[in-house]
Every structure is written in C-alpha cells, then in structure tokens.
Amino acid sequence: MLILASQSPRRRELLGRIGLEFTVRAADIDETMDENDPPEVAVARISAKKAAAVEADESDVVLAADTIVVLDGAVLGKPKDAADAARMLRMLAGRTHRVMTGVTVRRGDKYETRVETTDVTFRPLREKEIAAYVATGEPMDKAGAYGVQGKASIFVSGLRGDYFNVMGLPLCLTAELLRTFGVEVF
Secondary structure, rough: OOEEEOOHHHHHHHHHHHOOOEEEEOOOOOOOOOOOOHHHHHHHHHHHHHHHOOOOOOOOEEEEEEEEEEEEEEEEEOOOOOHHHHHHHHHHHHEEEEEEEEEEEEEEOOEEEEEEEEEEEEOOHHHHOOOOOOOOOHHHHOOHHHHOOOOHHHHHEEEEEHHHHHOOOOOOHHHHHHOOOOOOOO
C-alpha cells in the first residue's frame, strides 16, 4: 500500500492525476527548520522526518514531502497572517526565487530523500493586486504566500524547472523515487 504522509490537498490532487491509489496518513511533526542548515538540507530533513513519523507495515511505501520558498537564501514559510502574506509577496515582486521540495520515500527502514528546485520569477506587483490577492485567503496555507496553480498564476512571468514542484510535489522525481521502491506509475 502507498501512504501519503501529508494533509496537503494539492499533493493528494497531484498523486491522483497520475493515477496512483494511496491512503493519507498525515505526519504530526515539528516542522521548525534549523536556521544553520542550508535550505536544501533543511527541507530534506523535514521531509525525512515526516516519512519516519507515519506508522506503516514493512510492505507499505510511505511518500512524504516538504516545500519551501527561498529568496536570497532566506526561507519564506507559510504566512502568519494577512500582513505577513503581503510582506512576502512584496519581497517576491519583480524577482526570481527558488522553490525547493524535499521528497522522501520509505519502505521499512530503507529511505531515500531527494530535493527538487525550481526557479520562479514574479513580474512587478502593484499594492492593489497584493491586497486583493491576500483578501482571497488563498496565500494563507502556502509557502511564500502564493499558489502557482491559483490566482497567483498571473504573477508568474517565468518558471525554470518542474511546475508541479511549485505546487508541492515534483511528479517526475516522485515517480522515479517510487519506482526504486517498487511502485510503478504505469
């Protein structure tokens, strides 16, 4: 059985898009990152912690992921409130940032974690746009305060890498990792 160690509706949707059957068992962990770690190490560590926290039989395959937004080496997590969301969007406006997702697959005691990175460029944003977007509530549960698949799609002027990574689960990398653990997509 494939177990998704995430409550994320986006990750459930993406796995469903590629036709995988799975069960959801959310990992209840402290997702605080060590500020001394480089972002790619921190996101990989959180992903691995999520995979380890989920109960599974020896034959089960556990899939866990964690996504962060990185600008100038600083990690932008989920906004605390509307003002924090607006602050993050102002920071991202007119600039290129990186979205990193740590993906971990586990069966029994065997783990593999890899990190996918995608560069995303936002066009300059007007204050009015930022306020209107924040008012939708969409940015509140998303790293970096935006969802590329939603209304913020109009902010993205460029993207280099895996689009699905920006949504929270790089599908190409995920399929490769799952295959090494005996889960075939096709």
